[in-house]
Amino acid sequence: xxxxxxxxxxxxxxxxxxxxxxxxxxxxxxxxxxxxxxxxxxxxxxxxxxxxxxxxxxxxxxxxxxxxxxxxxxxxxxxxxxxxxxxxxxxxxxxxxxxxxxxxxxxxxxxxxxxxxxxxxxxxxxxxxxxxxxxxxxxxxxxxxxxxxxxxxxxxxx
Numbered sequence: 001x002x003x004x005x006x007x008x009x010x011x012x013x014x015x016x017x018x019x020x021x022x023x024x025x026x027x028x029x030x031x032x033x034x035x036x037x038x039x040x041x042x043x044x045x046x047x048x049x050x051x052x053x054x055x056x057x058x059x060x061x062x063x064x065x066x067x068x069x070x071x072x073x074x075x076x077x078x079x080x081x082x083x084x085x086x087x088x089x090x091x092x093x094x095x096x097x098x099x100x101x102x103x104x105x106x107x108x109x110x111x112x113x114x115x116x117x118x119x120x121x122x123x124x125x126x127x128x129x130x131x132x133x134x135x136x137x138x139x140x141x142x143x144x145x146x147x148x149x150x151x152x153x154x155x156x157x158x
Contacts, residue, residue, distance in 0.1 A: 003109045006062035013071045015048040021092035022047050025130035027150055054089055063109040065102045072097040075106040079117045086119035107140050
């Protein structure tokens with residue numbers, strides 16, 4: 001298993017990993033459960049766009065895990081030089097490759113990168129429906145700060 005920097009040829013596979021790993025545990029998924037497909041775009045389409053946003057914002061801070069030449073996970077980062085708080089917006093390891101230390105290695109790569117960028121804190125968020133994140137992130141040293149509730153309201157004309 002190797003951890004390496006993102007390259008453009010990874011884009012589509014990272015989107016597919018995102019769609020697999022965030023089913024049931026993303027705001028986009030839960031919104032669709034409540035309102036159905038919105039404007040012809042399902043939750044997977046909307047969540048995959050987060051990968052594009054991560055790449056556009058900080059491609060040099062994305063790390064990819066490979067096992068035997070297959071991309072099996074990734075982690076993305078954002079840096080904020082003014083606050084010194086680095087973010088981890090997306091973090092996924094395919095289910096068949098979890099519990100092998102891949103997530104920990106990705107997190108270590110992201111943390112090292114954030115430190116190199118001068119960050120003093122690393123922040124990650126998850127939903128209450130994400131049991132993996134709720135149990136794994138504290139094992140990485142993250143402490144829960146506060147829980148957030150997401151609301152949505154249709155505003156279109158009937």
